């Protein structure tokens with residue numbers, strides 16, 4: 001998969017050299033290219049923003065540098081690019097959208113600063129390619145770069161060969177399947193006793209059916225406590241059959 005990021009803070013994307021995404025890059029599963037938006041300005045001050053028409057606070061990113069940058073980036077590869085525009089006004093980023101984006105060959109991110117990008121830019125590129133305006137949650141960041149890191153990590157770990165164990169996203173919270181819409185429960189490793197605290201006995205029992213049932217109960221408890229909004233989206237019908245199969 002190819003990823004392009006156009007930003008006025010290229011150094012903000014340094015974490016893409018680290019950990020899972022960094023490894024995916026050095027192994028060749030990911031081709032990441034970070035571009036400085038100011039390379040497509042032509043004035044002495046490399047201006048990327050201006051005051052909003054209609055008045056109001058803050059500044060708006062000018063359309064011309066974005067247009068020149070995206071024209072050049074989109075022309076630099078073959079295949080269908082998908083534009084991902086991080087914005088607090090976008091559609092919520094979910095695991096479902098992560099899975100959808102992980103199936104695309106080429107993502108182009110346009111993280112903005114200030115009050116956002118002149119609206120005509122999204123309108124222009126909607127006519128040329130698939131565009132997703134995406135928000136990572138109900139809070140406001142100073143810019144979209146952190147959102148690009150979030151989305152990239154969620155997508156990269158779904159790519160074939162990027163996670164060590166292909167099974168490790170089967171049980172993810174929000175993954176489809178029997179446990180869909182339940183948060184993951186607690187996990188334990190050795191030693192079996194630590195500071196007087198025991199690992200729940202059922203996990204040492206070797207009884208896969210009982211373990212599956214216990215994990216589901218814990219997952220339900222956590223979901224009810226932390227995300228009561230998800231409980232209504234659970235499908236309990238398949239649960240017992242799922243447990244007995246294990």
Ligand code: 6GU
Pocket residue numbers: 085086087088134135136137138139140141142143144147
């Ligand atoms: Cl994608 N951008 C900004 N600036 N703030 C956000 C966001 C994105 N998602 C949630 N808040």
